[in-house]
Amino acid sequence: MQNSSRLALYHFWVAFGMFLPAVVLGAWQMLMRSPLPTPLDDTNAYYVSVTLHGTVMAYVITTFFAMGFGYAVTATSLGRPVRGVIAAWIGFVICLVGAVMAAVAVLLGRATVLYTFYPPLLASVWYYFGALLLIGGSMIWVVLMIYNMSAWKRDNPGQPVPLAMFATAATAILWAWAASGVEIELLFVLIPRALGMTSQINVGLGRTLFTVTLHAIVYFWLMPAYIAFYTLVPQAAGGRLYSDTMGRLTFIMFLVFSLPVGLHHIFGDPEIGAGFKFVQSFLTFFVSLPTLLTVFSICASLEIAGRARGGRGLVGWISALPWHEPMVLAVALSLVMLGLGGFGGLINMSYAMNNMIHNTSWVTAHFHLIFGGAVVIMYFAVAYEMWPPITGKPLQSKALACWQLWLWFAGMIIATIPWHITGLMGQPRRVAVFDYSDPFNAPMGPLVIISVIGGLIMLVSAVLLITILVRSQLGERMLTAPLRYALAVNPPRTVPASLNGFALWNSILLVLMLFAYGYPIGQFFFLKSSAPAYEVTRQATGAEIK
């Protein structure tokens, strides 16, 4: 893996190093919301904890994991060293400094904004600068991914870009588009107010800009998992990828349809017209297409593998699959959680049905199943797959790794099914304490206690993950097989330019974004609405208002 091994390893360790404490916080938050006695019984601490848990899980871990994965994929799939390693290390340091800045601001209680960038909630400027550095640093990665792909294309004219690299570049471009919303919001709405340069804040503009980032960021988290689905899973199962073209189409559709859809996160906000909310709700449904396409191709690829291994009959190929391989086990568990969470998501994105579950624990359950479940379990599997080639040491016990995946899956299911139910019963998310003697809340009590058990199981699983990774890295150096990507049943010899690059899709996306967001964002420049910020950081003294 040449020069990128250390780079990938450092990124992965930042991600997994922060993962364990964030899981501890999550488990404590569940205990806090439950009727059970809780150590450090403090509501403010709960909101600080929610902010830190969300910031670390959603922004820090994902960004570092995606970057590390991207460097590893670039080197291995193109079969040559990553270009721009020095820039990559600079990006790593910038991201790390930003992450630490944001985390410290949260820990000091000066940024309890529940990991959103939704005004009028306002955090300390250190939190915002931290986020800006983290996102800005990751843009170096974006440039490097695109640069590495185009350099390879220049050196190999007419050749199809390997699917893993094509998908990684799609991820990078998706992230550049997605991050633009929150970057503009930080620079022109939040930071000027947090610095005290303005006394008011344009709430509608800020919230609308954040939705540009909001939904697509989820696909940025998701893409490494999907790349593993298409390029690593069939290989680990001992088969071939069903279709290379379907893979390319999937990543292209994610790029095009994950962006002009963010308004479905603010159906409750009054400043956007109902027509635009409907349009984006409508467009959101198209995001399910690439997911369904993926479920189909992965199941087909696994069937190819199962039959190649001697499986017969309608379902006989399933038992013939190598279930002791963490990657194969993980994909099955991941697809189950993706299915459950995905159907919940259809409720969330539907303009009318959203009202039933808006801001309830149903939403928490949905994104924990999709991200915390389906995606993160693939992060684990990718780590197990990549640890040997990048450390040069074998994985210490695949059996233990499978146990870890099963525990994570069980914990996530036990935690999120009760959340779905309490959400339908009306339990709000992001609330520290509930009075379970109230007849409205009383029936939720037992369900919440069950979800706590799920949380504790996940905590055990997270400890196991770190144990396996550390033990493997401390093990003896041995000759390890290099990372291999799955071949397609019909490996592409040439592909149309449209499926080998992003010029067409970026132009389509630009038009779609102007259509979906042009007026909703543009209106604020002639409506000029603004309101005072709700600072959760400190008392605004006269001097600060100035």
Place this chain on the structure above:
Amino acid sequence: MAQDQGALRTYNPWPRVGWGLVATIVVVAVVLGFGFLARYQQGGPTLDIWSAICRGIGVTADTGPAGEPKPGLFTPTRIAWTSATLGQIAAGDAKHGASVALVCTGCHGEHGVSQSGQYPTLAGMDPAVIYKQLDDFRSGKRTWGPMNAIGHALSPEDFADVAASFPTQPGGLPALTGNRTPEPGRSLRESDPAKRLVFAGDPQRGIPPCSACHGPGGYKLGAPALQRQHASYIEEQLKAFAQGQRKNDIFEQMRIIARQLTPSEIHAVAVFYAAGAVAPSAGGPASQ
């Protein structure tokens, strides 16, 4: 399609299919979102097509019929937290304010640290709070004989100057630093009723925690810090809110909360907040 090597040339199949599909989706979305749904969302056509499109975009003309005559609007205060108001408060001149504020010391104590349980301590109070209360006294939204007279005697500029002039003093109200050191016992499970109300509120009665706006740990523009304020002053104000004698809280939140508190809860919360306040001297300033 292998010879399809121009991603942006529309005569190639992929760009043509791509643009065509996306255009179809956009057209369908527009017709549904801005035409059909906006017009027929209540069963039958409720709007003409132009108004429906406007509603879809979010521009609604106020074309409804004028309602029946209603009683005059009562507003709890004249202050809104606009940038103009905040700018004026921020422009307060503490030096000029200090000379004006000499008149305050008679009741509110030297440097605004009140020695009497009847009058609030002003030292350390957020300028926006003092500014709003002075304006409410001036407009009669809040009544207290001498203060209404003083409110009339001063100009809004003076309010801002006075508001800027009360420094933090020993015994004054602590500035809300935003330091939320986590501490056990700050949830509904707490057995001390005052502590429970202050830090967790009472969701069953719809009472939010006092500390969310009044500290410690919380802050809301226009809400005074209460730590080290005199217990009897807090108690009197809560009673005044409960009985509707004081009604200058913008969203009625204090009236709604105070009405639901029992006398013993009011007392307990007041005593909780007064911890660390200057002990009121008997009788306070005699001249009134």
